[in-house]
Amino acid sequence: MESQLAKLRDLADLLTQHGPQLVMGLIIIIGGVLLIKQIMRSLRANLAKLSKNAATVSIVVNTVGVILLSIVITASAIEIGAKPARVVAVLMFLSLIAIGIVVIFRPLMPTLPFKAGNTVKIGELLGKVETVSILNTRLRTFDGKTFFVPNRKILDDIVINYHFTNTRQIKINITIRYDQNLLQAKQVLEVVMIGDPRILAKPSPAVYVLNLNGNGVEIGARCWVDNKKYWAAKCDLTEKIKTAFDFNGIAFAHPQLDIRHYTENNAFKCEDQPAKEKIES
Amino acid sequence: MKIAEGLKIIENQWIQKPKGFRVKYQKFVNLERLTEYSPGKEDSLLDSDVTAWRYAWKLFMSTRSKSNDIAEGEFINIGVVDESDHPVHYYVTGKNQVLNPK
Numbered sequence: 284m285e286s287q288l289a290k291l292r293d294l295a296d297l298l299t300q301h302g303p304q305l306v307m308g309l310i311i312i313i314g315g316v317l318l319i320k321q322i323m324r325s326l327r328a329n330l331a332k333l334s335k336n337a338a339t340v341s342i343v344v345n346t347v348g349v350i351l352l353s354i355v356i357t358a359s360a361i362e363i364g365a366k367p368a369r370v371v372a373v374l375m376f377l378s379l380i381a382i383g384i385v386v387i388f389r390p391l392m393p394t395l396p397f398k399a400g401n402t403v404k405i406g407e408l409l410g411k412v413e414t415v416s417i418l419n420t421r422l423r424t425f426d427g428k429t430f431f432v433p434n435r436k437i438l439d440d441i442v443i444n445y446h447f448t449n450t451r452q453i454k455i456n457i458t459i460r461y462d463q464n465l466l467q468a469k470q471v472l473e474v475v476m477i478g479d480p481r482i483l484a485k486p487s488p489a490v491y492v493l494n495l496n497g498n499g500v501e502i503g504a505r506c507w508v509d510n511k512k513y514w515a516a517k518c519d520l521t522e523k524i525k526t527a528f529d530f531n532g533i534a535f536a537h538p539q540l541d542i543r544h545y546t547e548n549n550a551f552k553c554e555d556q557p558a559k560e561k562i563e564s
Numbered sequence: 565m566k567i568a569e570g571l572k573i574i575e576n577q578w579i580q581k582p583k584g585f586r587v588k589y590q591k592f593v594n595l596e597r598l599t600e601y602s603p604g605k606e607d608s609l610l611d612s613d614v615t616a617w618r619y620a621w622k623l624f625m626s627t628r629s630k631s632n633d634i635a636e637g638e639f640i641n642i643g644v645v646d647e648s649d650h651p652v653h654y655y656v657t658g659k660n661q662v663l664n665p666k
Contacts, residue, residue, distance in 0.1 A: 480611050519614040519615075527658065530656070531658075
């Protein structure tokens, strides 16, 4: 009991002597951290206008943040009463340990197959990677939703990175009726693809007859385009194929169903077939 | 003739692949008929004729006058051209198209 009281008395003396410095140190730390957050936020916003490279912006902002945080910790420690040289030495020592751990264990650390700014598909989620932190990845979908995906989920899932290659293939499959001119349809598809300036000449656009289906002949148009132009080019090509087929008089196939019906008195016989009714849906 | 040479002939002579598209139009300014382009000749071309025709149509809808006379600032004879100023067929009809011909 006596020793407990003595300890409490010592603590009270310590707080009386160094209390103001401790409080000031805490204020410096808290105020400094809040200010640093604000600075980093505005720096990120301004750098994003100057540079489209999200990874570079992230590196610069994080570097500035680390430097400012070191200054704030040093200032706070000096205010509490620590010697500046010792504080700097401790910070340097901790930094070197952190760097050493990263360097040594880097090969063993799982890395994510994308970086900030890439368009990726993770499972069912398709969007742009905004930031990658230690625990999760922030993904923004094209309809404006923001998802925080845990990194361990990403490492277990199939990830498609649309920025890994510079070009992408457009695949458009259409089905025409059997009574339509197949060669003309192929030519029209080829002309539409070649006439679009976004479609790359190599590999050259190609048209294939894919299948003879129940309702028509399936034809596939294949061409390559720059990754960034993929979506707009695909939509435009689809529209131009439809309009080109219309003004060339080539009809698309629709699912068809033959219905035959007969009554009790008029039983169905091969030589006496009732009228067929075609319902096209 | 080698296949590569044959392919080059096909590439150069069968289908003309434009480098891009512009909307060409005329308008009356101070009783003078001016021909202008959008995007301008110094600017980059549009890479989609679908976009170019849609843009042309919006310009027509925004500037047309209800009367047969040409109003000040009205865009007339609106069409889409390629980088060499040749008219580009309207992809819906496969023929040349001029919006608001006057």
